[in-house]
Amino acid sequence: MRAYPRSARPSWATALAGLLLALAAALTPVPAHAASGTATVADALKKSPVYVDPRAESQLSKPDAEALAKKIKDAGKPVFIAVLPQSAEFPPATVLKDVRSLTGVTGLYAIRLGDGFNAGADRQVMAKNAVGNLVGAVKRSSPRDAKTELNSFVDEALRQARGKAPGSWSGGGDGGSATAAWLAVGGVLVVGGGAGYAVLRRSRKKREERERAELEALRTVVDEDITAYAEELDRLAFTPSEPGVTDEMRKDYEHALDTYDKAKEQLAAAREPQDVQPVTETLADGRFALATLAARRKGAPLPERRVPCFFDPRHGPSVADVEWAPADGAPRPVPACAADVARINAGQDPEARMVPTDQGPQPYWNAGPAYAPWAGGYFGGAGGVLGGLLVGTMLGSLISAPSAVAEPGFAGPESLPGGGESSGSDFNPSDFSGSFGGGGFGGDSGGDFGGGDW
Known part of the structure; x- marks a missing residue:
């Protein structure tokens, strides 16, 4: 169990304050909107993470929508999904930005408009590059039906999105009486502290369980790397006392x-996924020492x-460096060993590092952000070369995306409302710019909807 500093431990006062704030939000009148268009979508998303327009229920059934909403609520992330028909009520050029503006909550917003699909996010929840890479990867790997596409998107989005679910999802809205609300206040005063602490404990437990599962998967892969390194040492057949050996x-x-x-000691001491990164740094350093020794001999x-080798x-x-392109991606120069340079120059596929995933063995760059450490x-992580190498891949959607760099003219994410918090219509419009061009959402980039066809 991870130790938390005293200041970071959940307190009864903090839990009680959070529940009271949620109740205050429930008592605040919600402006009335016409029962159509983006206003209706926004009102629905304030109450639940998934909205399906009645005219689009053939794409996503009510049970499927409820299961998707439960998945998002259980994860506690600010991910909003809308399934809409192609209609004049939902202007392709602005529907995503309008829904975000009217909902007024920082988060990751995804809309399936007819057969098209795209997403945008406040940058403190997910960077624009990350959204675009995720949308592109989901579209290339998922069937066209709404259920599969949306679940594929949500599964990965819940791993990457920052922030928490908005308090309005737990109840409240523009209905209900003041009497019932104040009765709820009494209930909060009696059991609020315990309930709030229980919620915090469940959330922490889920996070720890996810991290343990990711760490165990990484242990398997790193242990294979360490074993391969030991085999290289054995093949070296080096004896320090043999004739001709120098001090170098x-x-x-x-x-x-x-x-x-x-490396073995570091792996044994690893307690969370990020602890794996120093292990592979050590192995990279050791392999360079072996290459240097081989050259001297x-x-x-x-x-x-x-x-x-990438x-x-x-x-x-x-x-x-050799020119290479991932599936459906643009060519780019990548660092390679001599054997893989020769293979690619001969028109053959390189020998990729395969890792286990829920979909079976995949090249590590298609295995998702769990392999980022x-x-x-x-x-070198986000500050090294990997981000540029992996643009357009599932792993690159996490590593290449700047998470804490302020854009010119905008405050940094640390000074903005966090994911799931209210910001009204005050958000970065460039994160939600573009349109649904060409009869559907254009292109693969989340937030940039112009050009191309889905």
């Missing part, structure tokens, strides 16, 4: 041995200090 060779070998022991030029870090340090140790 002995130092390289000792360093390689030390990093093997260090052959009398060859010493290798340049480069990042590992396709599989177990191949050792890269030797050159593993890849970040090899390639």
